[in-house]
């Protein structure tokens with residue numbers, strides 16, 4: 013249960029019984045609002061969402077005094093807000109029980125799922141949910157995307173797994189995400205009959221995983237129209253994953 017400071021501010025601008033953002037997290041929360049608002053624009057830009065579907069969140073770490081992350085916060089979009097209207101100021105803040113801490117609209121309808129992931133995967137700093145077409149088509153079949161591309165080995169370390177069917181409204185979706193990804197190298201899970209959820213060290217990494225998830229879901233779908241794609245052997249998958257995760261992009265300038 014969160015023990016955020018109780019203030020006399022009205023619920024209109026804060027959550028629950030007068031909860032508010034602690035002063036020592038103010039700057040970090042405002043910076044996260046800037047990043048998360050900007051990253052929401054990447055979802056329509058890469059054609060991963062239609063209308064108001066999809067959402068992005070980022071964890072704000074409370075610091076050493078709560079080593080278990082219990083006092084962390086999350087920044088997410090308000091439910092149903094048009095992407096055209098998303099601004100840093102429109103972002104809402106919740107505690108990791110999903111309670112509204114700051115904001116004048118209800119948080120995303122997927123907030124419980126995001127919050128569950130943050131509570132149970134302390135290394136995760138960002139979560140994204142989309143209904144991108146090809147990844148969601150694989151989710152409709154409850155079929156993992158097989159690791160047949162070097163790009164998949166690089167980014168996902170293997171297949172993109174399928175998570176269980178789960179109704180929105182409680183911890184079911186979050187539990188399905190965690191149970192599927194906890195022992196996987198993949199930062200993406202295709203929740204059965206629903207769509208992809210992705211995780212990352214921060215919101216930008218989770219958005220990248222969502223973009224790459226849709227790209228490889230599309231490519232493998234196209235490949236299968238003309239035959240059965242061939243898998244990459246596990247030793248090569250491991251080698252590609254290790255290079256990409258630990259070497260790619262870190263080469264020193266010549």
Ligand SMILES: O=C(CO)[C@@H](O)[C@@H](O)COP(=O)(O)O
Pocket residue numbers: 064065066067089090091092093119120121122141142180
């Ligand atoms: O997929 C769902 C719920 O799981 C959509 O409603 C979701 O993408 C968008 O909902 P929000 O506008 O974030 O509340």
